[in-house]
Amino acid sequence: MKARALFILSFMLFAFVIQAQDYLKLQFNYANDLFKAEQYYDAITEYKRLLLFDSTNTYRYQAEYKIGESYKGGAKYDDAIKYFSHAEKDAQGKDEIFAAKTQVIRSNILRRTTDRALQLLDELEKDSTFRGEIDTIYYWRGWAYMFADNWKSAARAFATINPSHPLKLLADQTDRAKVSVTFAKVISYILPGAGSIYTGKILSGLMSLAWNAAAGYWTINAFTSNRIFDGFVVGELVWFRFYRGSIQNAEEFAVQKNIDIANKSLRYLQNEYKGIKP
Amino acid sequence: MKLSAAHKNGSLQIAVLLIFLMPILNFAQTSYNNSGLFSPVNRLKFGNYLFADKDYLRASAEFKEYLKSFDDDTVRFNYSLCLFNIGKYEEASDNFKTLFYGNPFTEKARLYFYESYFFGKDYKELRDLADNQNYKSVLYSKGIERLKNISYLMDDSRLPEMNSFLSVFDDSVQSRIAKFYYQKKNPKHKNPVTAAIFSAIIPGSGKIYTGEIGDGITAFITTALSAYLAYSNFKADHNFRGWLFTGLTAFFYSGNVYGSAASAQIYNARIRFNFDKEVKIYFGERNYFLPKSDY
Structure with a gap:
């Protein structure tokens, strides 16, 4: 009898824990749905709610990353950079760090703070951890130059990835079409x-x-x-x-x-x- | 199939246990729902978190939801502050008004109530409320009086008598504020009619009167040169060119008269703009002599 009662109590406790986990997952999915529907304001609210109640930090990186993306979607680049930087600090592993870092760079490109974007790209290129990501680094460098209206440098950056990269051809074509x-x-x-x-x-x-x-x-x-x-x-x-x-x-x-x-x-x-x- | 007595006894025990457990499970479910992320308590927790993060817009939404379930003076006050900080001054003043009696926020709510009118640029209503001693504050009466007097510098209303205007400010700032008072009372405006008359008599002089010296000299030279060319062409029997330059002279002359009047209006607008800017910078840097916020 004792064993049965113990089993039932253990089951209840387990159910509680699972249910709490489910709650956070439900909240994360709810925020994701809002994000997918491009309701960025509401998505940010729900991700922030998740951040507050996620005591185990299970969704911390993802929520911060998504808040950054939501702010970026709403053209609030300063806030986007702030949250991508938080995500970078809370990232687990190389891939997550790289994703957060490139998002900071992409937000800088959109914010037209090209010098900062190029500086971050240089730092990323020098970092041996990301040696395998060199094409991505050059890809964003090309975009940074395009947004800075420097099509010649953009073409050079894309050519490093592939001499017949479609964006290299576009940058070349744009540069040639320009007048002195x-x-x-x-x-x-x-x-x-x-x-x-x-x-x-x-x-x-x-x-x-x-x-x-x-x-x-x-x-x-x-x-x-x-x-x-x-x-x-x-x-x-x-x-x-x-x-x-x-x-x-x-x-x-x-x-x-x-x-x-x-x-x-x-x-x-x-x-x-x-x-x-x- | 017949059940043994022991088996029967065991089944009975489980049934009794389940009967007892059902309400417990039900309670667990209920308490779980109540402690869900959208429960009033958690909305308040989230609202406070957003408020501390200065995300007042989102915080206001959470406080509003909480207030639908519970009436709490602290939350109402923070909700009003959120509205105030996101520039919803009318709503903010309505909410501050609900805290005027019987709670610890009475005095602060009254100050923020007046601030809502001030920052909402409803200066007339602010002055009327302050003059009629509506919702008088004991602690912040001087601050409210200062706001009222500053509001006179912000719009086109008639200034009060100077001594009463300055008396609410500290001695150390009175001389600077007195300057604002004089600037407001006797602005150094230029009369557009005078400028036009000046330019009608001597082309360009109206512009010089409004401080546009370079423009005035250029206008004088252009009109005089054009007039001379008209005269010299008529004298040399070049009648077509004579009339051409006469028309040009008339154009320059009338344009200059009109331009001088416009220049006086622009000058006056600039004086007003600069005055408003100076007032805003001076008082803004000193937080309008309001007590420091502690939230």
Whole structure:
């Protein structure tokens, strides 16, 4: 009889422990469901609740990691980095540490703190523990450069993984499509409007050339007709204005064209690229 | 099949044990549910954890749920503080109001009640409540008076008499606050009509009056040069160019008159903007002379 009673009591105690474990698991699954439904605010709340009541720290790393991901999903990169750093401290094993570290880097890429992302990548590369992860390190280095609008360096980073890596080809293509702002300005000094034509703004370039030609004619005509004062006024207020305007236009068009090219590539990465993204 | 007496006895014992265990198991289940993560007690625990972590938005939601089950002054006060900290001042003041009588938070709740109006920028209501001595605080009456007086510097209301305005502030800061008082009472504004008249008489002078000296000189030179070109072209019988420059002169002249009036308005807006900024920085750095929060 005693043995039976002892058995029943032990069973009850066991059931209690299992039930408590189940409770945490249920909570973790509930938070995960919210995360999957992209309800990041609620997901963070439930992961935080789990963190508080998980006295055995069974879900600590996963909850912190997921909180980081939720904050990242909501574009709160400072908070994301804070929780990924917590996850890194509570990580068990190399893989978990690497996952948390790369998430910190990815958040830095998205936050556009490129220098910090590159610094962390350098540290990761130097760490012999992660020697087997060199491709991943170069992959994120490439992304960091792309977000910093440095497509040439991005292409170099992706080429280290694979010379025909799709992102290497994209970075190369973007870099080649870009125009030189200095060249656009210099040719506009020599021939007004040429810089605009070089950046693809043909009509604007031709108009600029025509206005400069006309204003130049009026200025020279005034001087040759001994209307020195008129010559100075037209030269200063009209010709010089058009001449300077053509150089400024060339610079603005070149900068804008480069922004458009970079944005087109970034849009492709955001909407069509199937690989892993920051 | 017949059961032996001993077997019968054993089965009976198990049945009795189970009958006793059923309520225990039931109790265990009930207590387990009550101590689940979403029980009021655990919601309070979680709320306090979030509150300490300064995650006031989430903490407010947990406190709110707890208050549905239990009415507790401490939780109500912390809930109100959460609302206050996330900028829900109207809700915060309503909740602080429920703590005005018969609890240890009476005095603090009254101070935060007035603070809610102040930081919610409802300055008029704050002054009305303070003037009518509604919900008077014994401990924080001076702090509330200071808030009320600072609020006069924040909006376009009429300033009170200077001595009563300054009396609530410490002697050490009175001279600086007196400067704010004078700046507010007699702002160094420029009259847009005067600026326009100045520029109508001498082009550019209205701009110089509003402090835009470079613009004023440029406007004067441009208008004068354009007028001279009109005159010289008419004199040389270049009538087309004469009219062209006359039109240009009229354009520069009228543009400058209008521009001078606009410049005076911009000047006044800048004065107001800088004053507001200075007031906010000065009082903000000193936490509006409010007592230090202990939460």
